[in-house]
Amino acid sequence: MTIEQQSGSMGSAFFALLRRDLLLAFRRRTEMLFPIVFLLVVVSLFPLGIGPGPQLLARIAPGVIWIAALLATVISLDGLFRSDYEDGTLEQFVLSGHPLTLISLAKIVAHWLVAGLPLVLLSPLLAIWMNLPIESLGVMVLTLLLGTPILSLIGSIGVGLTISLKRGGQLLSLLVFPLYVPILIIATAAVMAASDGLPYTAFLGLLVAGLITSVTLAPFAAAAALKISLS
Amino acid sequence: MLSVSKINFERYFEPVFEPVSFELKAGQLLLVTGTNGCGKTTLIRVLADILHPTSGDFVERTDSMGYVGHYLGIKDDLSVIENLRFMRDFLGTSNRSCEEVIRQVGLGRVSEQLARTLSAGQRKRCALARLLLSNTSLWLLDEPYSNLDQEGVDLVDEMLTDHLEAGGACVLATHGNHRPEWADAQDYRLISGAAA
Numbered sequence: 001m002t003i004e005q006q007s008g009s010m011g012s013a014f015f016a017l018l019r020r021d022l023l024l025a026f027r028r029r030t031e032m033l034f035p036i037v038f039l040l041v042v043v044s045l046f047p048l049g050i051g052p053g054p055q056l057l058a059r060i061a062p063g064v065i066w067i068a069a070l071l072a073t074v075i076s077l078d079g080l081f082r083s084d085y086e087d088g089t090l091e092q093f094v095l096s097g098h099p100l101t102l103i104s105l106a107k108i109v110a111h112w113l114v115a116g117l118p119l120v121l122l123s124p125l126l127a128i129w130m131n132l133p134i135e136s137l138g139v140m141v142l143t144l145l146l147g148t149p150i151l152s153l154i155g156s157i158g159v160g161l162t163i164s165l166k167r168g169g170q171l172l173s174l175l176v177f178p179l180y181v182p183i184l185i186i187a188t189a190a191v192m193a194a195s196d197g198l199p200y201t202a203f204l205g206l207l208v209a210g211l212i213t214s215v216t217l218a219p220f221a222a223a224a225a226l227k228i229s230l231s
Numbered sequence: 232m233l234s235v236s237k238i239n240f241e242r243y244f245e246p247v248f249e250p251v252s253f254e255l256k257a258g259q260l261l262l263v264t265g266t267n268g269c270g271k272t273t274l275i276r277v278l279a280d281i282l283h284p285t286s287g288d289f290v291e292r293t294d295s296m297g298y299v300g301h302y303l304g305i306k307d308d309l310s311v312i313e314n315l316r317f318m319r320d321f322l323g324t325s326n327r328s329c330e331e332v333i334r335q336v337g338l339g340r341v342s343e344q345l346a347r348t349l350s351a352g353q354r355k356r357c358a359l360a361r362l363l364l365s366n367t368s369l370w371l372l373d374e375p376y377s378n379l380d381q382e383g384v385d386l387v388d389e390m391l392t393d394h395l396e397a398g399g400a401c402v403l404a405t406h407g408n409h410r411p412e413w414a415d416a417q418d419y420r421l422i423s424g425a426a427a
Contacts, residue, residue, distance in 0.1 A: 009323055016320035020309070027308040088302025091281050092361075095298050096322055231282050 013098045014106045021110030024083075031079060035072035036118050042068040043126045054131045061130035062140060062191035068126075069119045069144060070151060070180055076115035077155040077176070078169045080107060081226065085163045090230060100223035108149075108156045108219065116148035136194035139204075143187035146207040153218035154179045160225025183210060232257055232369055232400045233278065238287030239424075240270070240277050246424030247273045250287060253419055255400050257368070260391065260413045263404040265421035271404035272301065274421060275373045278402060297367035299375055303358040307347035311338050311357050314346055315364060324366040336360045336386060351378040359390065370394060370401040376409050384409060 025032045046064050047057055084090045084107075093103050123144050127137045158175040162168030190203030237250040248270035255261050263271050276282045279298045305314050315329040333342045336356040341349060346357065355378050362370065375387050388411045391401060395413060403411070410416075 012323050013321050016317055020306075020317045020321075023313070024306060024308055083306070086302070087306065088300060088304040089306065091276075091279070091298065091300065091302065092304040092318070094281055095279055095296050097294055098321075 010098060010102055013096070014102055017103060017106040018110050021107060022113065025110070025114040031076075032114055035076040035115055036122065038075060039068045039072040039119055039122065039126075042071070043129065047130070057131040058133060058195065061127060061132040062136075062188040062195070064130060065123060065126050065132075065140065066143070066147075066184055066188050066191075069123075069148065070184060072119060073115060073148065073151040073155060074173055074176065076111070077152075077159050078172060080111050080152075080156055080159045081163050082159075085229070090226065094227075094230065100226055101219045104156060104160070104222040104226065105219040108152050108222070111156070112149050112152040116152055119148055120144045132191075133195050135197075136191050139194035139200055140191050142204060143190050143207060146204065146211050147183050147187045150183050150207070150210050150214045151180060153214035154183075156222040157218055157225055160222040160229060162229075163226070164229040183207070186210070232259075232291070232293050233402070234290035234292075235278070236288045236290050238277060238284040238289070240273055240282060241285040241424075242273075246285075248424050249422040251419070251421070252287075253417070254290075255369075255402065255417075257398045257400055258395050258415055259400050260395060260411065260416040261400075261402045261419055262410060262416055263402060263419045263421055264406065266423070267406060269421045269423040271406070271421055272373050275300065275371050275402065275404050279371050293369050295366075295368040296371060297362045297365040297369070298371045298373075299355075299358045299362055300371075300373045303354055304361070305346045305354055305357050308345060310343050310345055311349070311360075312342045314357060315360055318361045319364050322365055325364040327364060327366075329360075329364070332360045332363045335363065337382065352380060352383055355379055356383060356386070359387065363390065368399050370399060370403075372401060372403045374405055374407075375403065376405060376407055388412065 043065060050056065081090065084093070094100065120141060123141050124137055127140050132140060155176050158172045161175065162172045165171060186203050186206050190200045190207070193200040193203065232255055234254040236252050239250045240247045251274060253261060263274060265271055273282065277284050279296055309317065311333060312329055315332065319325050319329055330342070333339055336359050338353060338356050338360065341353060346354065349357065376384050379387065391411050391413065394401060
């Protein structure tokens with residue numbers, strides 16, 4: 001027997017990790033469902049708490065749905081790298097020879113598919129519940145489609161930095177919330193503009209720019225943060 | 232394959248162990264021994280590039296490293312075979328089938344069981360199976376005999392012999408009495424930085 005070192009392809013590593021994270025999410029269904037239930041509960045309680053006045057609900061709908069989606073994302077963020085950190089899998093990733101950036105990106109994509117995409121899919125239902133005008137419903141979905149990946153990407157940097165701390169989740173919120181504020185403002189402004197019949201494409205353009213910037217930079221920053229946390 | 236010169240690692244500005252220097256070639260085994268807390272695990276993690284040495288140099292280090300530490304890197308919510316299939320696909324370096332490796336480490340009966348239901352010894356065997364799938368030339372093993380029964384200890388020795396005969400090398404940290412039989416083995420007694 002001889003030892004031959006073959007380099008595994010990065011593409012197959014990416015998809016293997018993505019598949020594994022989706023399978024793990026399915027096995028831990030309770031964890032996966034909690035942020036979705038949280039979103040549904042928060043948005044459902046608003047009309048009960050402030051009254052079912054259709055105009056008021058329509059006015060606050062973009063903000064309420066977006067804030068609930070943002071909080072639901074933060075709740076799910078802590079699990080992004082934690083179990084891999086705690087059970088030693090992250091160490092195996094470091095030794096694998098595959099770039100940590102690629103590993104971070106695969107995990108972020110899996111996180112968005114599990115925690116972000118359900119929010120996007122649920123948003124039309126929530127928009128109707130909150131009496132959002134039908135003409136701005138599409139914009140609402142579009143802002144969440146563009147914005148929730150940014151939340152996962154920016155959040156991954158915070159998770160990477162706080163993963164070695166015992167109560168990192170609390171610090172994580174403080175770290176990522178200020179970075180989420182511009183996304184919240186731009187996204188809700190787009191939906192409100194659409195509701196008022198004003199042009200909203202510039203806001204969507206800003207979200208696209210934010211998404212491109214985050215996809216390009218966040219995995220590198222998350223990988224660097226993980227390296228720091230491991231040492 | 233691995234050559235280090237006066238490497239050291241500091242935690243909170245205190246050296247964990249005395250500077251370490253050694254050279255390890257293909258077919259050689261380095262046994263790192265020392266008392267509890269002398270820094271064996273830290274040294275292995277430095278050699279594995281998980282931690283960065285505070286001082287000293289790596290004169291030579293292969294990129295092809297397999298590591299079994301205290302944290303085994305096994306997912307509780309996946310079965311034994313799912314854990315290994317993932318690692319085989321992720322590493323992309325093995326031509327061996329997962330079923331064959333599972334049989335070799337004696338986990339055939341529990342291959343479909345979730346890892347959370349395994350005993351500590353079975354989990355260690357699962358990590359050893361992953362090591363076999365990694366097809367790496369330098370093994371870094373931190374207390375590989377812990378939690379294993381006699382059959383498991385023999386399995387590690389057998390794996391080591393095959394690996395070293397095939398031109399691999401190994402750094403093995405242990406505080407136990409058992410030492411693997413290998414002619415080209417060097418001993419390295421690690422001294423705690425605090426004791427210096």
